[in-house]
Amino acid sequence: EAGVAQSPRYKIIEKRQSVAFWCNPISGHATLYWYQQILGQGPKLLIQFQNNGVVDDSQLPKDRFSAERLKGVDSTLKIQPAKLEDSAVYLCASSHYRTGAETQYFGPGTRLLVL
Amino acid sequence: RKEVEQDPGPFNVPEGATVAFNCTYSNSASQSFFWYRQDCRKEPKLLMSVYSSGNEDGRFTAQLNRASQYISLLIRDSKLSDSATYLCVVTLTGNQFYFGTGTSLTVIP
Numbered sequence: 001e002a003g004v005a006q007s008p009r010y011k012i013i014e015k016r017q018s019v020a021f022w023c024n025p026i027s028g029h030a031t032l033y034w035y036q037q038i039l040g041q042g043p044k045l046l047i048q049f050q051n052n053g054v055v056d057d058s059q060l061p062k063d064r065f066s067a068e069r070l071k072g073v074d075s076t077l078k079i080q081p082a083k084l085e086d087s088a089v090y091l092c093a094s095s096h097y098r099t100g101a102e103t104q105y106f107g108p109g110t111r112l113l114v115l
Numbered sequence: 116r117k118e119v120e121q122d123p124g125p126f127n128v129p130e131g132a133t134v135a136f137n138c139t140y141s142n143s144a145s146q147s148f149f150w151y152r153q154d155c156r157k158e159p160k161l162l163m164s165v166y167s168s169g170n171e172d173g174r175f176t177a178q179l180n181r182a183s184q185y186i187s188l189l190i191r192d193s194k195l196s197d198s199a200t201y202l203c204v205v206t207l208t209g210n211q212f213y214f215g216t217g218t219s220l221t222v223i224p
Contacts, residue, residue, distance in 0.1 A: 031210055042119075042202055042214035043159065056211055091158060095210065103149075104212060106158035 002026065004107035006092050012113045018080040021110045024073070025094030031055075033104065034067055034077050035091040043091055049075065082114045118142060121203050121215035129223050132193050136218045138186045138203030148179055150188050151202040153217065159202055162188075193222045 005024040013019050025032050030051050035043035046065065048055040052072040060067070064083070069075040079086055089109040095102040121138045128134045140148075148165035163170065165177040165186050176189040186203055203215040 033212065035214075040123075040216075042121075042216045044214070045212065048211060050210075093212075102210065103161050103164075106160070109158055 004092055004094055004105055006090075006107035006110055008110055009108060010111045010113075012115065013082055014115050015084055016081040018078065019082055019112065020076050020078045021090050021092075021112075023075045023077070023092030023107060025075075025092070026105055029094035029096055029105075030072075031095045031102075032069055032075050033093040033095075034075070035093065037089045037091055037109070039088070046077070079112075082112075084114050087112055087114045117215075118145075118207075118213035119203055119205050119215040121218050123216055123218060125219040125221060127221045127223055128193055130193055130195060132222075133189065133191045134193060134220065135190075136188045136201055136203075136220075138188075138215055140184050140186070140203075140205045140213075142205070142207060143181075143184060145184075145205045145207060147206040148186050149204040149206075150175075150177055150186075151204055151214075153200045153202055155199075159214075162201070190220075193220075195222050195224060198222045 007022050032049045034046045037043045046060045047057040047067045049069040052069050067077045089111050091109045092107045093104040095104045119140050150162040151159040152162045153159040165179045167179050169178045174191045178187045198221045200217040200219050202217045205213050
């Protein structure tokens with residue numbers, strides 16, 4: 001079974017630039033998550049999708065971050081404009097979520113450095 | 116208040132030692148509990164689920180105490196390959212996952 005795919009793996013941009021990340025979850029997984037993980041911290045949930053609907057985006061800085069999952073499969077996360085404090089690893093994860101809490105499977109992440 | 120709190124460590128233990136990590140959660144309505152392992156510069160991976168009855172997987176034992184709202188992970192006979200960050204994870208309704216900051220473990224030869 002193919003895992004969660006993410007691209008790019010690394011990205012270096014200057015502050016105030018825009019950047020987009022892509023995620024393709026495991027086939028058949030209805031729930032998709034985007035996390036931000038700053039060095040030395042645990043992953044922080046940014047947004048959670050159930051199919052193509054948003055379940056939780058309470059911690060997404062909506063003035064600069066946006067995410068979509070238009071067809072309920074792959075997803076993009078965008079930052080516009082980027083700030084220095086956005087330097088982090090952006091992790092995408094997916095899970096089945098049919099009857100309750102299911103195991104999450106993570107992609108390899110995108111390492112973002114904002115200069 | 117954070118949903119999940121962990122002692123960040125670091126824990127530095129010799130090979131063969133037994134080490135225990137604890138984690139507390141704030142929401143009594145939390146539904147499911149997990150320990151994830153994260154190696155340096157890698158993504159988190161599920162180590163084990165945590166049940167009220169406790170569960171064991173080889174050298175690893177996980178316990179849940181709902182009354183006190185804490186979760187524990189015990190590693191016996193530590194191996195060098197156990198060196199990693201261990202993340203405590205709690206879910207709320209809607210399958211929302213909340214991660215602790217992680218506890219860093221280094222097993223020393």
